[in-house]
Amino acid sequence: MFRSTTLLCALAATTALPPPAPPPAPPPGKAITAPAAEVPPLRFAACPASVPRPPAPDRVECGRLSVPLDWNRPHGRRIEVAVSRVPASGTPAERRGALLVNPGGPGGSGVPYAVTKRARLPESVRRAYDVVGFDPRGTGASAPADCGPMGGLFDVPAPDPVPAGPAAEGAYLSSLRALADDCAAGTGEALPYLSTEQTVRDMDALRAALGEPRTHFLGVSYGTYLGAAYVAAFPHRTGRMVLDSVVGPWDWHDFDVIQSRALLEARDTFFAWAAAHPDRFGLGADRAAVRRAYLDARARLADRPAEGVGPAEFDRAVYRALGRTERWAGLADGLRAYLRDGDPGGLRPEAGSDDPATRTYEAANRAVKCADSPAPTPGRVLADVRALRRLDARPLLTGLEAASCAYWQHRPTTRTPLGSPAAPPVLLVASAHDPVTPVRGAHALRALLPGSRLITLDDDHSHGVFASRGAPCVDTPTATYLTTGTLPPPTTHCPGPGLPSVD
Secondary structure (H helix, E strand, O other): OOOOHHHHHHHHHOOOOOOOOOOOOOOOOOOOOOOOOOOOOOOOEOOOOOOOOOOOOOOOEEEEEEEEOOOOOOOOOEEEEEEEEEOOOOOOOOOOEEEEEEOOOOOOOOOOHHHHHHOOOOHHHHHHEEEEEEOOOOOOOOOOOOOOOHHHOOOOOOOOOOOOOHHHHHHHHHHHHHHHHHHHHHHHHHHHHOOHHHHHHHHHHHHHHOOOOOEEEEEEEHHHHHHHHHHHHOHHHEEEEEEEEEOOOOOHHHHHHHHHHHHHHHHHHHHHHHHOOHHHHOOOOOHHHHHHHHHHHHHHHHHOOEOOEOHHHHHHHHHHHHOOHHHHHHHHHHHHHHHHHOOOHHHOOOOOOOOHHHHHHHHHHHHHHHHHOOOOOHHHHHHHHHHHHHHOOOOOOOOOHHHHHHHOOOOOOOOOOOOOOOOOOOEEEEEOOOOOOOOHHHHHHHOOOOOOEEEEEOOOOOOOOOOOOOOHHHHHHHHHHHHHOOOOOOEEEEOOOOOOOOO
């Protein structure tokens, strides 16, 4: 691991942003006392070609689960939830049941994730569990949300997403209103029911259809919020549960603002890291110089977009890159290539706006967030944008997804219940410097899950930890918990990898 003196000095000079006061956490939710869902066994068959295949002799199989659109009206309209399963590879004596998995979002598709995440799980977990993925309602192939043009979100190049001045702020609010109107028109009567509370009812129906007495679950990012909501609704059916990279128990807009602040800190760390390697990246020899290069690139793209890359596309690429340190070199190389050669290829978002999966993801993301908690007012949205701009004139607003809830047609008055004192302890995992789900969220959610354990990967700056960062200190006790039920000590700190080395 390379840690130069220059880098350490640069990091020491980085000014920390003042943390906002933590929003209050909701009280633990009220459990659903109705009997378990009466559902027939799930029938599995071959998967569509879009689902990746695991290496032989493992196999993946797919099915569809019929559930009510509104669980409070079980005899009304029904929708189907897409499901995938990779059977356990161990002996019958090793089997521990089904492990449901969710990749996050909200909006992430879980059907392919059963294959891709399982491939990275410790062998003991693969042998013990059928790994089961599902597309939560509104995502993937489960009654996908349709928000049409989403108020111009998919325009290429899109307008600058950081409004500066009254005219730009007015246009920003107008785009949020148009996005909300497009979602209402495209998704129709289903819009209020694409919620986490409805999804956890689907999860319990899936548990019953699989013939499992309890729900074992691995959730990452938004999957932690989903898992905590399941605990609130079904504490006595909660099995072994790993919540990795934890979303805090706050209104979604509050969470988005906290994330935006954390991303500014991560970006400053990136600037210092790139400055520590001036011969490799050529962006400057100190943090201020790299920041100037970054702002120069963004300003040029705002003034004259190149090959479909403008400031909005630039910010989306940066947002993604900051979430995993293995992407930092690619971002630095992309900045250098554009500034030296005019080539914007390394600054283009991974998925294009014409990708149907991207459109479904973005639609489901807003639908779920706006169904889950009270909406901010337009005035609150502008106040938060202005506060972020006071911290940094060019903040990353890409993650302010719940801002569109200010104009949502369905307006919930309560927050999704999370956690329960009646559930067994669960295991939380976090990265100490994760900018996407800051570690403070893990501590806040832990207060709603009495007896739960927390493993923190110190000196790490990435999103996603278990079976992702190559840290035995995290992976071994987590696998032990899943396979035996033995929890680690209440609080564990593991040594992390630090900032990435440079070839």
